[in-house]
Amino acid sequence: MTDQVLSAAVYRPTRVRLHRLWRPLVLYPLTIALSLIFIFPMFWALMSGLKTPAEMYAFPPVIIPTHPRPYNFVEAFTAFPFALWYRNTLEVVILGTLGTVVTACIVAYGFARFDFRLKNVLFIITLATMMLPSQVSLIPRYVLFHFLGWIDTLYPLWVPSWFGGSAFAIFLMRQFILTLPRELDEAALIDGASYFRILWNILVPLCKPALATLAILTLIANWDAFLDPVIFLQSPQHFTVAIGIWYFKQQEFQVTPTDHLLMASAVTSMIPPIALFFAFQRYFVQGIVLTGLKE
Amino acid sequence: MPVSVSAHKPSVLAMIVGGRTRQEARRALWGYVFIAPWLIGLFVFVGGPIIASLYFSFTTYDILSPPRWVGLANYHRAFLEDPLFWPSLGRTFYYAIVVVPLGLVGSLVLAILLNQGLRGTNIFRTFFFLPSLTPGVALSVLWLWLMHPQLGLANQVLRTLGLPPSPWLTDANTVIPSLILIQLLTTMGGSAMLIFLAGLQGVPRELEEAATVDGAGRWMKFRHVTLPMITPTLFFNLILGIIGALQVFTVAFVATNGGPDYASWFIALHIYQQAFAYLRLGYGAALAWIFLLIVLLLTLINFALSRRWVFYRGGA
DSSP states (O other), rough: OOOHHHHHHHHHHHHHHHHHHHHHIIIIIHHHHHHHHHHHHHHHHHHTTTTHHHHTTTTOOOSSSSSOOHHHHHHHHHTTHHHHHHHHHHHHHHHHHHHHHHHHHHHHHHHHOOOOOTHHHHHHHHHTTSOOTTHHHHHHHHHHHHTTTOOOHHHHHHHHGGGGGGGGHHHHHHHHHHHHHHHHHHHHHHHHHHHHIIIIIIIHHHHHHHHHHHHHHHHHHHHHHHHHHHHOOOOGGGGGGHHHHHHHHGGGGGGGGOOHHHHHHHHHHHHHHHHHHTTTTHHHHHHHHHHHHHH | OOHHHHOOOOOOOOHHHSSSSSSHHHHHHHHHHHHHHHHHIIIIIHHHHHHHHHHHEEEOOOOOOOOEEOOOOOOOOOOIOTTTTHHHHHHHHHHHHHHHHHHHHHHHHHHHHSSSSTHHHOOOOHHHHHHGGSHHHHHHHHHHHTTTTTTTTHHHHHHHOOOOOOOGSTTTTHHHHHHHHHHHHHHHTSSHHHHEEEEESSSHHHHHHHHHHTOHHHHHHHIIHHHHHHHHHHHHHHHHHHHHHHHHOHHHHITTTTOTTTTTHHHHHHHHHHISSSSOHHHHHHHHHHHHHHHHHHHHHHHHHHHHHOTTTTOO
């Protein structure tokens, strides 16, 4: 009895004090250090985009340029046909995202609200396609687009999005529609509304958060796409930004040193996804979480 | 009354689309109408191509002339004659075996840090997450400079610390570790971390408090309460992590182009080169099918093993 009281009196304060030190001495410094390490390469890229060629090749390396040159960004934009490449990328990204959002919503409605033969089998097949490496369908898709006359056009990059988007998109929308009360549809049905009207007037307005999430994730995935464009596009006037920068990188040693411009164009290509992230942060996090947890 | 009769007798339509009554059959038909875009997409852009590539894998095909049946020649060539096939597969596994566990543990540690209720958690989360939004090409350009053997900042840091500089991406022995480092610093704070964070936030507080009352320390609580509760998220991230890592392509293609001396020549680069640089579509399809079978096998093994360690709260 006395031992216990004694030990409590002696040990508890030390434990409490250690517990108090854990946060300021371990957790905060560790988290701050890690977040600086993670963000540093992006900061460094931005700084390099503002450097003069001399600072780019300086030894020891310069981190913050003494005379920042924002003009690099303009010069990079005109040194290569980036205006055209951005236009192409926007076309792919907008049409691809629109197709994904519209058709994934329609297909997800079918999976969420109707009972039909083979529904579960088809849905499981749909989920299973998420686990296939894209390389395995690449060659026949190339053959298909070749015979359609679509190689070296932007069509292969966005037309497939109009057929349900992707398994991921359908899954995301279905999960969301399942959370909406079925009574809403049934009431409208009794009032004589058609299924399309129910989808459009009742479900779509309620799905706005999920649609926003899907739109953002699709925009970013399309912006980042590399393997498909590098295979389906051949001539520089049809390039997207990602392929353009790759092309720029391959050309650059034949011309004057333009590494600072290459860096500036890389930084420019990083801006749209980051801007989207900051504008729609809430939807973003929700969407990733929604797909990750409901298995 | 013909109407009432047909309402009880299954129609041809009902036998195809499902449903016991005419009304249910009609509704089932509507279901098919709504999923029709995906059925076409699945057939034309996913399922059909996978079957077609199986066929191509038994042919030589350069798109200009019709495919010519060669039986198992492409597989024979991959397994026994192609000097790049086995090494490219080996490199891909080396990369994945390092990057997947480190990435998972790293993402989990970051998520745990974000789950401590620290002040400024939103800023930390943003800083961890932003690098994962960098497009692969921009990432390659950026890291080629950071890891430049003479002028790069990475070696400057090593020199300042009194360590010997590394050749990074320019040497056969260091190129894969360098690519692993790039991958980890870019994606550790990405979607896997956010999914872990959501998983951690879903662990009932009462359980952890009960463990504390029972005298469990920090590690015991994590090991015996938190970790079992988040095994479904761990499994989800593991599956996607393995599939993603085995497909490693963009940075190796843009930054090192498979080099130096084929040291970063991963299987995805090999498929790309055979199929699209040399237009050996039949051989490329065989490589892609071998790759598909490997990925499928690994995924199935993982699902089978998951019964032993993944804990679903619903009991499913």
